[in-house]
Amino acid sequence: MARTAKQRTDIQIAICGSAGDGTIAAGDILKQAMAKAGYNVIAFDVYPPEIRGFGKCIARARITSEQVYSLKSESDCLISLNDSHAIPHVSEVCKFGTVIYEDTPVSTVEEGAHVSSHLAPAHLPYGVAFREISERITSSARSRNIVAVGYLAGLYDMPADVFHEVISGKFASKSKELADSVRAAFDAGFQAGVDTFRLHFDRMGAAGGRGKQTDLVMMSGNAAIVRGCLDAGIDTFFGYPITPATTIMEMLAREMPKRGGRLLQTEDEISAIAATIGAGYTGARAATATSGPGLALMAEMMGLGAMAEVPAVAFVSQRGGPSTGMPTKTEQSDLNLAVFGVAGDGQRIVLAPTNVEGCYKCAGKAFEMAEAFQTPVIVLLDLYLSNRYEAVQLPVKNPFAENCSKAPRKNASPAEYSRYKLTSDGVSPRAIPGETGRMHTVTGLEHDERGKPSDQPRIHHAMSGKRHQKLLPALKHPGITISKRFGDKGAVDVGVLGWGSTFGEILEAMIEARKEGIRCAAMKVVMLSPLPVGPVKAFMDDCNEVLVPELNYEAQFASLVTGATGRSVHRLNRVRGTPMSVGEILDQIRHLAGQSGKIAAE
């Protein structure tokens, strides 16, 4: 049992309420403020499929003074804005963690229906009159969520000034009266928190490990995708709304017109990808965004993109499937669809960022690669990464190249121009429609070097090879991490191979395992297609046991890796609709390390 207050700040707050309680808004203010105060923040919001009504919303934010990579499985504090929704989550509060709840319900509740009746003996209860305070200060109960955030800030010694800044910014476009009222609600809650006798042991100072920051941006994965698109100079976007990708289109719809870009909401996903490929054909940097069901509809047009060698970018945020599945729950079960979901041998580039900063980089680099390798590029996220917030520091200088196209030689004669010329690197000179003397045919049919349809075996074989071989240099594309190893160098007992949003949990588990004396390493694989087989094999060679945790039932990445390397792995698969817990991965590492030890002893 720790005897002193924690020196290292590592506090996870969960705010739970019903749709309409302002749960997500409260969480947003909290994470923005703490990022401003210089803390590392990782946040993830869970919301219901219903637009408004009685669904459950949870905003979780992990606030730390040191770098961390995932949310914790247990929160240090739970704020209940709706007891019926919060009660199932009380058990997720850690020992000596706090539960903050409404102390003055507006009406009688049934026996056992108040959250305080579900607290474990090791929980610390803080009942607060959110509603009364809100009504007293703002003449309305609507600011209960703000009072709650204020109380939390006061109780945990969070600096009030950064909350004031965030509230001012958030309500800048509203009336002054409203902004003042919200701020007053926050201050009243804050004072109540300050006046409360504290029994918990977590404290936060005025600034985090990095001091007060102005260049840190609190950003979701989808927002980072948007920022990457804009910095890469996106020209056109076509999309059809689908959770959890919709916010990409929403944000681009606000930002693109300011920069001369064009965005169109099409009638469906087929039109969206068709228009994206059409725009890419004309030389525009074009993209779409969708989820698994949308990608399924796009499969045929993706094949056209591969065959016609047209640059196009598709951002795909996975959710629980198949079919409509679980629209507001996370899953990593569209890997096979992203990598293999096409008629024929239609290989394309698939990137899967592992964190919010990675979303930014992958978005921008996807446009570069689409142009450089004349192919559709899929950037594969999932709901956990799309909606996850992290404090990120974006580069001051735009890191993305303006034009990566391989243009035809300027003085080549029209007779010489072959759009699909077989070259040493497989990439043919690409002319944009309308360029004088660069007439060529573009078709979904197999074709010869000039684009003329042909079903000759020799041509099909050569062109198939070209379309695959040209993608391999993508593994060396500058400015992007394709794969990376972390942890112990050299031979290890357990290696954990991961992709996408789960890698944060993998990294945390690996770090914990090393603290326990297990020789352990982890590798993230960002490029899923083409797969960096060399580095992956080298990593696996160093590991007595290889573990592959992922959020799907079929072990899709594990199968991809074993198919490409011929090595066996241990699979850890969960499809609960929630991120995988660090504890589960750590348990598996411990188990495998034990096995590894036995084998070594034998």
Place this chain on the structure above:
Amino acid sequence: MTMTMTEHYVIIGNGVAGSEAARHLRQRDGDSRITMVSAGKLLSINRYELPKIFSTSADWRDFLLHPPEYYDEQNISVRRNTWVSHVDPANKLLMLHHREPLSYTKLLIASGGGRYIPESLNQFKDLIAKFGTYEEAKSVSDALPKRGHMVMLGGDMIGLDLARSLVRNGYKVTVIGEGHLFWPHRVEADERQQFIAVLQGMGINVRTDVGITSIKEGGRNKPERHIVLDNDEVIDADVVLSFCGLMPSLAFMAGAGVDIERGVLVNPQLRSTDKSIWAAGDVCQIWSPEENQYRFFYGWENVKKMGKIAAFNMTGADESIDTVQNEKLVTTKSGEIDSPFWQYG
């Protein structure tokens, strides 16, 4: 076929009496539901040990009677940070202040006693600190500077326990008062001066010759309090506490139809005038056949014993509290005061 009804024992209060009762209830009725209700945020603490807060850097976990795991293991639910607003014995229902009903089959009132402030000092109550809970004790401890001065109004045995702990740890203590000195002991006049002299010898400054006219808040700089005496003398203090005996905490019983005098009236088996309600600890007045009156029995040993007897009788036994006890205040060989009231641990 007969159905056995599972009892739901509800205990109002999680002090020594309530905690002891819960322990014995669980031992005697393993299948029952047990719920304790407490206004405090903490699990049961031993309030008799609170004076130790001045001699240790320990936090609240060190004052717990049982670790949190105990409650899980014993399947005892503790509703904290809430209090009972009223009791409805006819429907065997409590209403908690946050508007949640709580039903019971058998109820134990062990809500203890709060500080009593004499009428003449009531107007200054906001300037008089409390010392009944861990939070209150810690606040006093934080407010009292090293070698600081505490003025104690009254000087009951709870207060004197704190006073002796404070002087041992280098603090200055002044006890002002006559009427409540040595409460709940009945000290005869001829012994009184002798015990006061012993207190003085222990380093406690005792003033029984003066009354208090007013208590004033200090300025920005310390001391925090000024106590104006009826001889115009002004005493400066960092903290003022009142130890003038206990006032049973049972406002929630108003209108419940259970007989109450100053405390809940119970027979020696600790049962109230409602057959489903028992009481234990500082909240109850027990019928003493020897004295032919209801009276309080204070102190850790008594309170603990009451918790046990109440639990036994709530589960079908028929045990009585011993209403004849040695309650003498004594002087030890080392020249200090000792009292059965201070026997705990």
